[in-house]
Amino acid sequence: GADVNRDVEDAQGVRESAFLKACRREPVPHTPVWFMRQAGRSLPEYKKVREGIPMLESCMRPELVTEITLQPVRRHGVDAAIYFSDIVVPLKAIGIDLDIKPGVGPVVENPIRTRADLAQLRDLTPEDVSYVTEAIGLLTAELGAIPLIGFAGAPFTLASYLVEGGPSRNHEHTKALMYGDPQLWADLLDRLPEITAAFLKVQIEAGASAVQLFDSWVGALAPADYRRSVLPASRKVFDAVAGYGVPRIHFGVGTGELLGLMGEAGADVVGVDWRVPLDEAARRVGPGKALQGNLDPAVLFASTEAVEEKTREVLDAAAGLEGHVFNLGHGVLPTTDPDALTRLVDYVHTQTAR
Numbered sequence: 001g002a003d004v005n006r007d008v009e010d011a012q013g014v015r016e017s018a019f020l021k022a023c024r025r026e027p028v029p030h031t032p033v034w035f036m037r038q039a040g041r042s043l044p045e046y047k048k049v050r051e052g053i054p055m056l057e058s059c060m061r062p063e064l065v066t067e068i069t070l071q072p073v074r075r076h077g078v079d080a081a082i083y084f085s086d087i088v089v090p091l092k093a094i095g096i097d098l099d100i101k102p103g104v105g106p107v108v109e110n111p112i113r114t115r116a117d118l119a120q121l122r123d124l125t126p127e128d129v130s131y132v133t134e135a136i137g138l139l140t141a142e143l144g145a146i147p148l149i150g151f152a153g154a155p156f157t158l159a160s161y162l163v164e165g166g167p168s169r170n171h172e173h174t175k176a177l178m179y180g181d182p183q184l185w186a187d188l189l190d191r192l193p194e195i196t197a198a199f200l201k202v203q204i205e206a207g208a209s210a211v212q213l214f215d216s217w218v219g220a221l222a223p224a225d226y227r228r229s230v231l232p233a234s235r236k237v238f239d240a241v242a243g244y245g246v247p248r249i250h251f252g253v254g255t256g257e258l259l260g261l262m263g264e265a266g267a268d269v270v271g272v273d274w275r276v277p278l279d280e281a282a283r284r285v286g287p288g289k290a291l292q293g294n295l296d297p298a299v300l301f302a303s304t305e306a307v308e309e310k311t312r313e314v315l316d317a318a319a320g321l322e323g324h325v326f327n328l329g330h331g332v333l334p335t336t337d338p339d340a341l342t343r344l345v346d347y348v349h350t351q352t353a354r
């Protein structure tokens with residue numbers, strides 16, 4: 001189990017990687033860099049291997065997952081790999097009728113809006129996602145000293161897809177349920193942490209060295225509602241994986257007002273979007289946590305000089321942090337020039353070499 005994997009990790013030097021050191025707030029040889037959504041549509045080699053294979057099917061093929069996960073590591077020289085999957089994969093694995101529609105995102109056939117709809121949810125077992133265990137076995141063998149980040153969707157963001165039935169700008173059905181039927185909302189958010197935690201455990205037991213919980217859309221909530229209606233469920237996920245000792249990263253978009261609470265939920269590293277400078281984010285999060293972020297992904301469409309200037313601002317704001325993992329403030333945009341990402345990795349590494 002996990003102990004054996006930790007031994008393998010040590011032998012390969014993963015534990016001493018700049019990424020894990022930064023997550024643990026230890027001194028680093030350079031600021032580590034990885035990008036949310038680094039594997040995917042910005043890469044021609046990704047489009048090539050994905051040709052004709054639906055997104056969810058590609059997540060279930062261990063050799064393909066391994067290749068796609070490794071592509072940005074080879075091309076950009078990033079300091080960590082992120083397991084290629086999607087936040088709705090565990091929901092699909094327990095039998096929820098859903099699909100990922102190209103250019104749209106996850107679409108759920110029978111949205112959860114009534115108590116009877118809860119019957120769609122059951123616990124996730126490792127056997128439901130045996131392809132994940134297999135893929136991570138292949139991956140860690142290839143990655144050597146480069147850490148692998150496992151991930152899952154946080155309860156609120158998963159609930160949003162389940163209740164809305166698809167992507168949503170205003171999350172109106174989700175909020176109607178949260179405010180209008182608090183007991184049903186509580187029961188829904190009671191079930192999701194078990195599924196999410198089980199999915200993260202599979203990834204850690206198979207060899208993932210860190211995990212990120214994506215609460216991408218939770219920035220839609222006011223702090224008091226987050227604290228009352230969401231934080232307890234996210235905390236259950238973090239508590240369930242605390243015993244492994246792997247860093248736990250927590251990220252959402254537009255979460256400037258929630259950063260302190262997202263740390264309180266149990267994160268070791270708090271992800272920050274581009275709207276809050278990292279020094280201000282550190283004040284909001286408080287001591288004892290590393291930060292991850294936070295270059296605006298749209299900046300990569302500007303000139304190299306402009307990218308370097310904006311990156312310099314991020315690094316300057318991060319200078320006093322206890323630990324900093326460089327990342328974008330959200331995922332890589334699909335039409336990003338991959339060479340701009342490679343140049344950005346080099347720039348951060350040379351600017352922060354100690």
Ligand code: CP3
Nearest residue numbers: 036037038039040055082084085086087104105214216331
């Ligand atoms: O490199 C990586 O980051 C790993 C791969 C990854 C995917 N989804 C693959 C994917 C990760 C980490 C995710 C997480 C994810 N999925 C999140 C959280 C991150 C974030 O962006 O906030 C969310 C909200 C989803 C749900 C989702 N899946 C959306 C909104 C979409 C459509 C938008 C899009 O980018 O196309 C997806 C589809 C999806 N997930 C694709 C990929 C590569 C595109 C599908 C395709 O290539 O056909």
